[in-house]
Amino acid sequence: MSTEKRFICTDTYISLMMQNFSIHVRDISKRFGKTFALSSISADFEPGQITALLGPNGSGKTTFLRILSGLLDGYTGEISVSGYSSSNYSSIIKKISGYVPDTPALYDSLTPMEMFQYIGSIRGVEEKDFRERIEKLCTSLDLDPYLERFTGDLSFGIRQKISIVSALIHDPGILIMDESFNGLDPKSIGAVRDLLVEMEKNNRTVILATHSLEIVENLCTNMIVLKEGKVAGQSRIYERNRNLEETALLRKKYMGMTTG
Amino acid sequence: MKGKFALARELFMEQRYYSHRSQNNNEGISKDEVHALRNKFSLSLLTNYFIYAFFFLMLSLILIIDNSARIKYEFYIILIPLYLYVLAFSSYTTLSFLEYIKNSNSVRLLGILPVRNQNLLLFLSWFTYSGSLGIFLLVPATFIYVSQGGNALEVPFQFVNAVTSIMLGYSLGSVISNIRLSSGSVKGRALRNVSRNAAIAILFLLFYAGISLLPNSGILFSNFYRNPLFIYIPFINFSYAFQININSAVQMLQIIQYLLYVVVAYLVLKFASMKGFRRIIEGSSTKRNSGIITKHSLDRKTWSGHFRPSLIKDSKLILRESLPSLLVFTPLFLIFPYDISLLSISYSKALITPFMVIFSATVSVISAACYSIAFMSVESGGIQYLHLLFPDQKRVLMLKMFSSIFIFSIIYIPMAISALYISGIPQLLWPGIIMSSVSLFAITLTLSLKTLLQGSTNVLKVRGISTFGTPAEIALKLSPGPTLSIIITILSVYISLLLSHSSELMVGIWSFTSFSALMVIILKYCIPVKNLTGIRSDYSLH
Numbered sequence: 099m100s101t102e103k104r105f106i107c108t109d110t111y112i113s114l115m116m117q118n119f120s121i122h123v124r125d126i127s128k129r130f131g132k133t134f135a136l137s138s139i140s141a142d143f144e145p146g147q148i149t150a151l152l153g154p155n156g157s158g159k160t161t162f163l164r165i166l167s168g169l170l171d172g173y174t175g176e177i178s179v180s181g182y183s184s185s186n187y188s189s190i191i192k193k194i195s196g197y198v199p200d201t202p203a204l205y206d207s208l209t210p211m212e213m214f215q216y217i218g219s220i221r222g223v224e225e226k227d228f229r230e231r232i233e234k235l236c237t238s239l240d241l242d243p244y245l246e247r248f249t250g251d252l253s254f255g256i257r258q259k260i261s262i263v264s265a266l267i268h269d270p271g272i273l274i275m276d277e278s279f280n281g282l283d284p285k286s287i288g289a290v291r292d293l294l295v296e297m298e299k300n301n302r303t304v305i306l307a308t309h310s311l312e313i314v315e316n317l318c319t320n321m322i323v324l325k326e327g328k329v330a331g332q333s334r335i336y337e338r339n340r341n342l343e344e345t346a347l348l349r350k351k352y353m354g355m356t357t358g
Numbered sequence: 359m360k361g362k363f364a365l366a367r368e369l370f371m372e373q374r375y376y377s378h379r380s381q382n383n384n385e386g387i388s389k390d391e392v393h394a395l396r397n398k399f400s401l402s403l404l405t406n407y408f409i410y411a412f413f414f415l416m417l418s419l420i421l422i423i424d425n426s427a428r429i430k431y432e433f434y435i436i437l438i439p440l441y442l443y444v445l446a447f448s449s450y451t452t453l454s455f456l457e458y459i460k461n462s463n464s465v466r467l468l469g470i471l472p473v474r475n476q477n478l479l480l481f482l483s484w485f486t487y488s489g490s491l492g493i494f495l496l497v498p499a500t501f502i503y504v505s506q507g508g509n510a511l512e513v514p515f516q517f518v519n520a521v522t523s524i525m526l527g528y529s530l531g532s533v534i535s536n537i538r539l540s541s542g543s544v545k546g547r548a549l550r551n552v553s554r555n556a557a558i559a560i561l562f563l564l565f566y567a568g569i570s571l572l573p574n575s576g577i578l579f580s581n582f583y584r585n586p587l588f589i590y591i592p593f594i595n596f597s598y599a600f601q602i603n604i605n606s607a608v609q610m611l612q613i614i615q616y617l618l619y620v621v622v623a624y625l626v627l628k629f630a631s632m633k634g635f636r637r638i639i640e641g642s643s644t645k646r647n648s649g650i651i652t653k654h655s656l657d658r659k660t661w662s663g664h665f666r667p668s669l670i671k672d673s674k675l676i677l678r679e680s681l682p683s684l685l686v687f688t689p690l691f692l693i694f695p696y697d698i699s700l701l702s703i704s705y706s707k708a709l710i711t712p713f714m715v716i717f718s719a720t721v722s723v724i725s726a727a728c729y730s731i732a733f734m735s736v737e738s739g740g741i742q743y744l745h746l747l748f749p750d751q752k753r754v755l756m757l758k759m760f761s762s763i764f765i766f767s768i769i770y771i772p773m774a775i776s777a778l779y780i781s782g783i784p785q786l787l788w789p790g791i792i793m794s795s796v797s798l799f800a801i802t803l804t805l806s807l808k809t810l811l812q813g814s815t816n817v818l819k820v821r822g823i824s825t826f827g828t829p830a831e832i833a834l835k836l837s838p839g840p841t842l843s844i845i846i847t848i849l850s851v852y853i854s855l856l857l858s859h860s861s862e863l864m865v866g867i868w869s870f871t872s873f874s875a876l877m878v879i880i881l882k883y884c885i886p887v888k889n890l891t892g893i894r895s896d897y898s899l900h
Binding site for chain 1: 659671678741
């Protein structure tokens with residue numbers, strides 16, 4: 099695929115020399131009725147980093163990721179992507195990112211291949227690139243036997259994999275994943291990890307929400323901990339694949355941020 | 359039993375919740391608000407039931423009063439359309455209910471509860487809140503019959519007969535749902551869906567043609583009944599089964615025979631609902647392929663532009679879903695009865711053009727409302743992609759409108775031409791009438807889709823008419839589009855009648871106003887606004 103990425107902001111072609119994007123979030127708050135789901139969140143997501151979003155259930159991770167992916171609006175604060183500050187942030191982010199929701203949301207009456215074909219066409223993926231990417235992604239995630247079946251007939255784990263491939267078809271500059279390792283078998287977890295490491299090497303920005311500290315320890319470069327809609331702590335992870343002692347320390351650090 | 363009724367109610371409450379969720383975000387609502395919502399769902403269940411019951415009661419009374427001269431001798435013939443309606447209504451609502459049960463996984467929750475006869479619990483739930491409405495179609499008509507000298511024993515017998523029809527309707531709906539969910543290849547299942555829909559459409563046309571022509575040939579039909587074969591068909595054998603005279607031993611035998619029908623109907627229901635329930639529990643599967651990516655599976659093209667992939671996706675989704683694929687046939691279901699009535703009654707040539715204009719507008723408006731529901735409800739879980747793939751709602755509206763108009767035109771234009779031909783309208787006016795109808799369809803559709811699209815980022819678990827609420831709620835929600843289209847039509851007819859009585863002028867004014875209104879709607883809702891530099895003013899570099 100060409101190193102020059104063109105993306106359309108509604109009517110305007112903006113030519114960018116690379117596919118590396120950063121997201122800067124300043125004082126984002128979101129309210130549902132009288133309840134604050136997010137309160138003054140600030141964070142930076144840089145290319146070449148895999149940032150983990152951690153926090154107890156109901157801490158606002160999904161809401162935050164839905165705002166980052168452009169699916170949810172009606173928030174206060176500012177988000178900018180690679181220097182482009184925009185009241186229409188969602189139009190830009192939708193073009194350059196891939197989003198994997200917590201529960202796979204698919205077209206039940208289409209086959210995975212038909213879905214990929216539709217998403218690839220709308221994303222403007224060239225035919226040759228489309229074939230190469232589908233072959234690579236489906237082989238690594240063992241999706242091959244399911245390509246010609248209705249997605250509605252497939253198990254949760256397989257649907258999760260389809261959702262991941264759908265988000266990666268267009269080789270996005272930013273990948274946002276919401277607890278996407280849930281329901282995957284160990285081999286597939288390994289395959290997704292390899293894909294994310296490859297994205298990191300290619301200087302892409304990856305943001306993933308997870309409850310698994312093991313994934314954070316072995317995969318992520320940064321972590322942000324949310325608690326009751328606020329940032330409880332942020333930390334850079336300097337060394338991955340730690341030993342047991344260091345893992346215990348990370349666990350202790352997380353518990354310290356989320357309790358008390 | 360009380361517990362079973364509570365569970366049966368909960369299944370429908372859950373359906374209301376999913377319809378509500380398809381348009382609203384409930385995150386962060388308080389305990390009081392949850393309580394208020396439950397009350398609202400509960401009230402909406404009752405309101406919906408009473409609205410339908412009232413509508414059916416009126417339909418029953420109107421039909422019987424309209425035929426009061428023949429009531430004494432041809433009561434059962436007059437009732438036939440109502441029986442057919444009960445059967446169709448029961449089958450449709452069953453199909454809709456079972457599809458929702460499958461999509462929402464409600465049955466899995468039921469599965470882990472210690473409840474016996476769970477398949478019949480589904481029937482109980484459906485019967486309580488939906489199926490029992492059929493009784494309001496048949497029993498009131500019987501009261502009128504009795505008041506005009508008919509046998510009073512007809513009332514309990516018609517009641518039982520209504521329940522039997524409802525049971526058979528449920529069985530039919532279960533069988534159709536079972537066929538839809540059965541395993542097989544992707545192409546096989548799509549083909550089965552298309553053939554089943556075609557069969558339903560043909561049956562409808564035959565039923566309608568039969569109903570329309572029967573009242574004029576009642577005696578012929580009575581003779582038709584007396585064919586010995588029809589003794590074994592409960593729905594057609596009314597004249598044998600219900601001519602009650604308890605003094606006659608022969609008639610008593612016929613009552614026993616009728617009760618046998620009830621038992622058979624119950625057994626059919628039990629079998630069909632058990633099969634349907636098992637299919638939902640087990641789920642369906644499509645054939646697995648070898649496990650190696652074949653050249654065939656990779657031999658897929660990506661298409662440039664957004665229109666073609668959207669049209670292909672929408673067409674596939676529509677053809678493969680039961681209820682939406684029936685909704686797209688709305689023009690056929692509306693125009694065919696019109697064609698039949700034009701063939702069987704005499705009408706004024708002078709009034710046919712204004713009537714045709716208003717009729718075409720009505721068909722377009724009703725079809726557009728049905729298409730908007732069908733095209734949105736098929737998105738199911740994938741609705742999130744509509745929001746993720748496109749920068750704004752205007753693009754989504756434009757693409758959905760394109761797909762809908764394409765499919766509508768294929769079904770509508772041949773039907774419209776048949777109606778225009780039968781009406782004897784000059785061919786010169788045909789393009790104007792057809793173009794205006796399509797324009798009004800597009801106006802209503804755009805406004806309706808816009809309403810349904812707003813806030814619909816949640817997974818849609820209910821497909822078909824109930825996706826976005828009860829029929830009354832949907833009618834209220836979608837009212838701006840049809841109102842605008844009907845105002846345009848009535849004003850055009852009124853102005854042209856004021857100016858002259860020329861048909862050409864009427865169609866001309868109607869075409870002009872509807873096309874102009876469509877352009878305004880497209881510019882306002884479907885095309886993003888550019889500034890002079892071609893760069894959106896809201897993008898600025900830091």
